[in-house]
Amino acid sequence: MAALAKVQSQVRLRSRPTGIPAAADFQVTHGPVTEPAEGEIVVRNRFLSVEPAMRGWVADLDNYAPPVAIGAVMRAFAAGEVVASRHQGYAEGDRVMGMFGWQEYATVPAGAVTRKVVETDLPLSLSLGVLGINGVSAYFGLTDIGRPVRGETVLVSTAAGAVGSAVGQIAKVIGCRTVGLAGGPDKTRMCTDVFGFDAALDYKALDDGLGAAVAATCPDGIDVYFDNVAGAISDAVVPHLALRGRVVVCGTASIAQWNPRPSGPRRERILLTRRARMEGFVVFDYQDRYEEAVGHLAGWVRDGRLRYAEDFLDGIDACPDAIAGLYRGSNLGKRIIRLD
Amino acid sequence: MAALAKVQSQVRLRSRPTGIPAAADFQVTHGPVTEPAEGEIVVRNRFLSVEPAMRGWVADLDNYAPPVAIGAVMRAFAAGEVVASRHQGYAEGDRVMGMFGWQEYATVPAGAVTRKVVETDLPLSLSLGVLGINGVSAYFGLTDIGRPVRGETVLVSTAAGAVGSAVGQIAKVIGCRTVGLAGGPDKTRMCTDVFGFDAALDYKALDDGLGAAVAATCPDGIDVYFDNVAGAISDAVVPHLALRGRVVVCGTASIAQWNPRPSGPRRERILLTRRARMEGFVVFDYQDRYEEAVGHLAGWVRDGRLRYAEDFLDGIDACPDAIAGLYRGSNLGKRIIRLD
Numbered sequence: 001m002a003a004l005a006k007v008q009s010q011v012r013l014r015s016r017p018t019g020i021p022a023a024a025d026f027q028v029t030h031g032p033v034t035e036p037a038e039g040e041i042v043v044r045n046r047f048l049s050v051e052p053a054m055r056g057w058v059a060d061l062d063n064y065a066p067p068v069a070i071g072a073v074m075r076a077f078a079a080g081e082v083v084a085s086r087h088q089g090y091a092e093g094d095r096v097m098g099m100f101g102w103q104e105y106a107t108v109p110a111g112a113v114t115r116k117v118v119e120t121d122l123p124l125s126l127s128l129g130v131l132g133i134n135g136v137s138a139y140f141g142l143t144d145i146g147r148p149v150r151g152e153t154v155l156v157s158t159a160a161g162a163v164g165s166a167v168g169q170i171a172k173v174i175g176c177r178t179v180g181l182a183g184g185p186d187k188t189r190m191c192t193d194v195f196g197f198d199a200a201l202d203y204k205a206l207d208d209g210l211g212a213a214v215a216a217t218c219p220d221g222i223d224v225y226f227d228n229v230a231g232a233i234s235d236a237v238v239p240h241l242a243l244r245g246r247v248v249v250c251g252t253a254s255i256a257q258w259n260p261r262p263s264g265p266r267r268e269r270i271l272l273t274r275r276a277r278m279e280g281f282v283v284f285d286y287q288d289r290y291e292e293a294v295g296h297l298a299g300w301v302r303d304g305r306l307r308y309a310e311d312f313l314d315g316i317d318a319c320p321d322a323i324a325g326l327y328r329g330s331n332l333g334k335r336i337i338r339l340d
Numbered sequence: 341m342a343a344l345a346k347v348q349s350q351v352r353l354r355s356r357p358t359g360i361p362a363a364a365d366f367q368v369t370h371g372p373v374t375e376p377a378e379g380e381i382v383v384r385n386r387f388l389s390v391e392p393a394m395r396g397w398v399a400d401l402d403n404y405a406p407p408v409a410i411g412a413v414m415r416a417f418a419a420g421e422v423v424a425s426r427h428q429g430y431a432e433g434d435r436v437m438g439m440f441g442w443q444e445y446a447t448v449p450a451g452a453v454t455r456k457v458v459e460t461d462l463p464l465s466l467s468l469g470v471l472g473i474n475g476v477s478a479y480f481g482l483t484d485i486g487r488p489v490r491g492e493t494v495l496v497s498t499a500a501g502a503v504g505s506a507v508g509q510i511a512k513v514i515g516c517r518t519v520g521l522a523g524g525p526d527k528t529r530m531c532t533d534v535f536g537f538d539a540a541l542d543y544k545a546l547d548d549g550l551g552a553a554v555a556a557t558c559p560d561g562i563d564v565y566f567d568n569v570a571g572a573i574s575d576a577v578v579p580h581l582a583l584r585g586r587v588v589v590c591g592t593a594s595i596a597q598w599n600p601r602p603s604g605p606r607r608e609r610i611l612l613t614r615r616a617r618m619e620g621f622v623v624f625d626y627q628d629r630y631e632e633a634v635g636h637l638a639g640w641v642r643d644g645r646l647r648y649a650e651d652f653l654d655g656i657d658a659c660p661d662a663i664a665g666l667y668r669g670s671n672l673g674k675r676i677i678r679l680d
Contacts, residue, residue, distance in 0.1 A: 064613050230608040249611045261605040268570040269598045271589045271620035273404050278618045280611035 008033050010073050011102035011319040013058055019256045020327045021058050026074065026102075026320035034107040041113070042084040043096055043106045048337035049077040049128040050322040052161075052228075052253045061258050064282050074102040074319070079117065079127045095120070097127040102319045104339060115290055119298050129162050129334035130301060130308035131294050137250060137283040138166035139293040142226060143174075145248045145281045150175030152223035153242070155214070156197075157233055158253060160187035162308075162334035165195040166297070167226045169306050172196055176224075179217050181210075181233060183329055190332065194307055203233050211236040221245060229254040235265050247278040253327070309333025315340075348373050350413050351442035351659040353398055359596045360667045361398050366414065366660035374447040381453075382424040383436055383446045388677035389417040389468040390662040392501075392568075392593045401598050404622050414442040414659070419457065419467045435460070437467040442659045444679060455630055459638050469502050469674035470641060470648035471634050477590060477623040478506035479633040482566060483514075485588045485621045490515030492563035493582070495554070496537075497573055498593060500527035502648075502674035505535040506637070507566045509646050512536055516564075519557050521550075521573060523669055530672065534647055543573055551576040561585060569594040575605050587618040593667070649673025655680075 007030050014027045036042050057075050058068050068075045078100035082090050087110040090096070095117040100106035117127045129135065141163075148154050154171040158164040159180025168178040168191070180191035180200040191200035199217050206213050214222070214237055221242025227234050231254035238247065255262060270276060286293070300306035311331040313322060318337050326335055347370050354367045376382050397415050398408050408415045418440035422430050427450040430436070435457040440446035457467045469475065481503075488494050494511040498504040499520025508518045508531070520531035520540040531540035539557050546553050554562070554577055561582025567574050571594035578587065595602060610616060626633070640646035651671040653662060658677050666675055 061609075227608070230606065234608070249608050252608050252612060255606070255609070258609050261609075263603040264606045265601040266570065266595070266604045267607075267618075268567070268574070268589050268592050268620075269401075269595070269601075271618055272592060272622065273620065275620045275622055275625060277620070278607075278611055280608075280613065280615045280617070282612065282615055285615060 006033060007031065008104040009316045010104070011316060012073055013068050013070055016060055016067070016070060017055070017058055021055055021323045023321035023324060025058070028317060028320070033105040036084055036086045036107050038086050040107055040109050041082050041087050041090045041096075043078070043080045043098075043100050043108065044083045045078040045080040045100055045104055045106060046339055047079045047125045047128055048102050048316070048319065048339065049132070050319075050326060050335040050337065051077070051133065052251060052323075052326055054323050055327075059258075064284065075099065076102045077114070077128055077133055078102075078106065079124050079132075080106075095124055095127075097132060102316070102337075104316060114287070115294070119294075122298065122301060125310060125312075125336055125338075126301070126308065128336055129310060130166055130306060131297050133283055134162035134334060135166045135297045135306075136286065136290060136293045137281070138163050138170055139297060140283065140286045140289070141248045141250045141281045142167050142170050142224070144286075145279050146224035146226060146246050148174055148176050148224045151177075153177045153179065153218050153220060154224045154226065155179045155181070155218060155222045155237060156226045156228070157181045157237070158228040158251075159197060159200060160190040160195065160309075160332070161228065163250065164226070164228055165191075165308065166306065168195050168197045169300070171224075173300060173305055179214075179222075181237075186332065187329075190309070194309065196307075203236075211239065214240050224248065226250060231255050231264070238267055238270055241270065241274050241276045243274050243276075245274055245276040247276070249278055249280045311335045312338045314338050346373060347371065348444040349656045350444070351656060352413055353408050353410055356400055356407070356410060357395070357398060361395055361663045363661035363664060365398070368657060368660070373445040376424055376426045376447050379427050380447055380449050381422050381427050381430045381436075383418070383420045383438075383440050383448065384423045385418040385420040385440055385444055385446060386679055387419045387465045387468055388442050388656070388659065388679065389472070390659075390666060390675040390677065391417070391473065392591060392663075392666055394663050395667070404624065415439060416442045417454070417468055417473055418442075418446065419464050419472075420446075435464055435467075437472060442656070442677075444656060454627075455634070459634075462638065462641060465650060465652075465676055465678070466641070466648065468676055469650060470506055470646060471637050473623055474502035474674060475506045475637045475646075476626065476630060476633045477621070478503050478510055478566075479637060480623065480626045480629070481588045481590045481621045482507050482510055482564070484626075485619050486564035486566060486586050488514055488516045488564045491517075493517045493519065493558050493560060494564045494566065495519045495521070495558060495562045495577060496566045496568070497521045497577070498568040498591075499537060499540060500530040500535065500649075500672070501568065503590065504566070504568055505531075505648065506646065508535050508537050509640070511564075513640060513645055519554075519562075521577075526672065527669075530649065534649065536647075543576075551579065554580050564588065566590060571595050571604070578607055578610055581610060581614050581616045583614050583616075585614055585616040587616070589618055589620045651675045652678045654678050
């Protein structure tokens with residue numbers, strides 16, 4: 001336990017952002033690693049996750065959990081090894097992933113662990129992306145809310161992203177036709193060339209023509225729209241839902257501000273006439289089915305049907321600007337902070 | 341068959357309305373009753389139905405069926421007796437309900453019959469309302485899309501109307517707490533005094549205060565919102581959905597124009613954070629389960645748990661203004677045209 005006496009770096013929320021969290025909303029502080037109490041473990045974080053959803057986690061708005069407090073270590077998934085344990089379920093050296101925060105060492109109750117990472121043949125960082133919150137979101141959002149069947153058309157927004165790319169590939173495993181929406185030529189090309197989408201559309205290049213392009217690309221309509229963005233992109237997609245189409249509301253990345261609530265075209269008539277369904281999805285509801293999803297996802301990673309992209313930034317000082325960077329679209333693949 | 345030689349009155353669509361169909365959009369014409377061909381029957385209509393949905397049936401917009409053609413007899417449910425039959429499934433004197441149109445006599449293929457009205461102990465007119473499209477809409481919309489369970493809160497718009505009043509009473513049978521929204525003191529009082537809602541709110545009196553009143557009346561949130569109106573009333577309701585709340589999109593009566601598509605507050609964030617569901621419902625999808633619903637509904641009418649109100653207008657000349665009247669809110673109960 002002598003190692004715990006060292007000073008560590010932590011990233012704390014300094015101010016409450018009203019829109020996209022900026023670097024200045026965070027500060028890096030230095031302090032000792034807390035000794036574990038009974039029932040706690042200490043995790044040495046090797047990889048820190050960066051999620052679009054973090055914008056919601058720090059915002060003072062209606063969300064699925066209370067916001068991170070000012071001055072608190074930023075809430076984040078992370079992966080690392082147990083370096084000290086006062087819980088009988090964990091031993092030094094165990095690889096774990098959980099809500100360990102943006103910090104080098106996390107002293108946490110065992111309940112903060114999402115799972116032990118037992119896939120020792122695969123990189124630990126995958127437990128934050130394709131085998132973590134992103135892959136699991138894709139798996140349950142698609143299969144439990146979207147419920148596509150073989151032959152249906154699945155359209156995904158942010159299709160080159162960590163969730164979207166997994167959605168498209170899982171839909172292919174199911175036997176669907178997949179269409180991806182992405183921003184810019186590089187990401188659009190990744191959709192087809194890396195992630196195997198049957199078609200991909202660059203919403204930035206199409207602009208007002210996106211709706212017509214979606215219609216042309218999905219002549220029989222969209223059976224499942226996996227929506228990570230909301231806003232204008234979704235407004236262009238939703239009118240092309242097929243009869244009994246389903247919209248998985250997984251994220252609202254394109255809307256910077258929800259207070260006051262922004263307006264958009266009303267959807268009631270489309271939902272009514274198509275007998276369509278829009279349904280919200282939060283991955284945390286599936287905590288007790290996590291292993292089911294990871295089991296499938298790891299199998300598909302091993303047999304090559306589920307590819308992934310990782311975008312590493314090195315060192316904890318990269319954290320403060322990392323969320324803003326996601327919203328600038330500067331990443332190609334799952335953004336992860338890599339620690340020594 | 342000699343009776344068929346007589347001249348009958350029919351109500352035809354004269355012009356395509358852009359909003360609420362007005363009396364001038366229809367004309368009453370006179371002509372002979374058509375002789376039935378093989379496989380056809382002639383129905384003497386006793387009751388003609390008037391529905392809010394008729395606005396959609398005559399509109400040139402995205403709907404679940406092509407619009408009524410200019411010059412055609414107005415599409416309508418009606419109930420009456422078979423007066424001539426060239427189909428072995430029907431005999432003179434059979435009581436039938438179906439898509440017989442706004443006319444005194446309907447010469448139609450047997451496929452136009454929705455059902456034989458076998459509840460001879462109950463008034464024939466009920467087959468157009470509480471035992472017809474309205475009751476069946478309430479039954480399947482609530483039980484199949486809304487899926488409330490005992491103890492949940494069900495909120496209904498147009499709660500004194502033919503669909504809404506049945507929704508509230510079926511929800512009570514299930515064991516739910518019911519809250520009705522209605523326009524004006526008479527309809528609001530009907531909700532509690534006649535239809536047994538636990539609470540009722542007058543949206544006209546509350547105006548901008550509707551959201552706060554809904555919140556106060558539903559302190560644990562709304563589990564099922566049965567939405568017959570869309571628009572501003574729904575905008576006030578939806579923020580108060582409970583976790584895993586469901587919105588049954590059954591009608592859009594408050595929106596006069598869908599082309600161009602009107603705007604309203606975006607709902608994605610509410611759906612996401614509440615894991616809520618909005619789903620469109622069209623009763624015609626349940627044609628093959630009609631008897632299941634009517635069996636339950638008739639039982640509840642007989643044992644007094646399902647009350648209804650009927651609003652009769654006499655004579656076919658009342659048809660042209662009857663839809664506009666619904667939208668003026670001039671009816672108390674299911675509007676029906678009664679013929680001699």
